Amino acid sequence: MIHRDPHPDEAGPAIKVHVTQGESHVSADPSVVMTTVLGSCIAACLRDPTTGIGGMNHFLLPDTGGRANNDNGDAVRYGAYAMELLINGLLKKGARRDRLEAKIFGGGKLFDGLSDVGASNAAFAERFLRDEGIPIVSSSTGGLSARRVEFWPASGRVRQRLVAVDNAPMEVRRPAPMPVPAAHSGELELF
Amino acid sequence: MPQASTISVLVVDDQLTMRALIRNALQQIGFKDIREAPDGEEALKNLLAKPANLVISDFNMPKMDGLALLRAVRSHPPIRQTAFVMLTGRADRELVQRAVQFGVNNYCVKPFTVQGLKEKIEQVFGQLT
Numbered sequence: 001m002i003h004r005d006p007h008p009d010e011a012g013p014a015i016k017v018h019v020t021q022g023e024s025h026v027s028a029d030p031s032v033v034m035t036t037v038l039g040s041c042i043a044a045c046l047r048d049p050t051t052g053i054g055g056m057n058h059f060l061l062p063d064t065g066g067r068a069n070n071d072n073g074d075a076v077r078y079g080a081y082a083m084e085l086l087i088n089g090l091l092k093k094g095a096r097r098d099r100l101e102a103k104i105f106g107g108g109k110l111f112d113g114l115s116d117v118g119a120s121n122a123a124f125a126e127r128f129l130r131d132e133g134i135p136i137v138s139s140s141t142g143g144l145s146a147r148r149v150e151f152w153p154a155s156g157r158v159r160q161r162l163v164a165v166d167n168a169p170m171e172v173r174r175p176a177p178m179p180v181p182a183a184h185s186g187e188l189e190l191f
Numbered sequence: 192m193p194q195a196s197t198i199s200v201l202v203v204d205d206q207l208t209m210r211a212l213i214r215n216a217l218q219q220i221g222f223k224d225i226r227e228a229p230d231g232e233e234a235l236k237n238l239l240a241k242p243a244n245l246v247i248s249d250f251n252m253p254k255m256d257g258l259a260l261l262r263a264v265r266s267h268p269p270i271r272q273t274a275f276v277m278l279t280g281r282a283d284r285e286l287v288q289r290a291v292q293f294g295v296n297n298y299c300v301k302p303f304t305v306q307g308l309k310e311k312i313e314q315v316f317g318q319l320t
Contacts, residue, residue: 074302074304076208076212077212077216077301077302077303077304078302080206080208080209080212080302081280081301081302083206083208084206084209084251084301085280087206088251091251091253092251097205097253128208131207131208131211132206132207132208
């Protein structure tokens with residue numbers, strides 16, 4: 001009889017994949033654990049529970065001075081693209097869009113005196129997932145702490161640890177450079 | 192100079208959010224006749240029922256992807272002259288080269304700006320008013 005460990009992700013050595021800002025990663029390997037550290041950024045962990053294919057992204061909307069929820073803003077286009085990259089990666093591996101479920105993390109307010117970019121990021125992620133019909137099965141957003149997040153895509157398990165700002169790694173203690181939507185559209189000249 | 196308001200556009204993307212963002216960008220440029228389809232298959236049906244002047248299409252879509260849609264458009268005489276702009280990711284250079292072989296008119300890299308999209312369309316139609 002084969003005994004299946006209820007947490008197969010914890011059996012054997014884990015392959016850690018660190019997902020930094022602007023990246024996304026997809027896997028169905030039970031030995032893979034995706035990790036990230038979040039300040040104002042958002043990490044969306046999406047997964048097809050039937051196939052065990054899951055992935056994580058890590059993004060920060062460009063600060064548009066409180067207009068990040070504006071539907072016609074560059075910020076939303078950037079965020080939608082970050083989510084699209086992750087979803088396309090999952091579908092390419094064999095996940096089905098109608099089975100995807102999400103867990104979202106981050107969107108903290110770590111710095112006084114700055115606009116609450118974290119809240120805008122969290123609001124964007126929630127709205128995007130709602131509009132696309134992808135249920136959010138759990139989330140931890142906002143607050144004044146940084147977060148260390150670990151995601152086992154095969155099982156869907158997530159472990160989060162809150163980190164006081166003073167103890168957080170430098171990558172979240174300094175405001176991350178804002179991403180800029182493509183001003184130019186590639187290098188191939190058609191005209 | 193062509194008027195954007197006289198050019199009919201079909202936006203093809205499987206993500207509702209992205210379709211809404213593209214529609215919004217097109218409206219800012221001045222387009223008024225904008226239709227949407229969630230995948231290549233629906234887009235082809237839509238075009239054969241009612242041709243459009245311009246197709247703006249994503250690449251990764253279920254049922255029929257953007258490249259297959261482009262090939263289908265170019266192989267149907269009633270709609271083969273439709274201007275076709277492909278939306279791609281930054282790493283899709285090979286895809287763009289294949290799209291060029293199949294007759295794409297231009298491509299635009301996501302995440303795009305309104306001005307960037309306008310310039311790409313103007314390279315096909317000329318300066319828009």
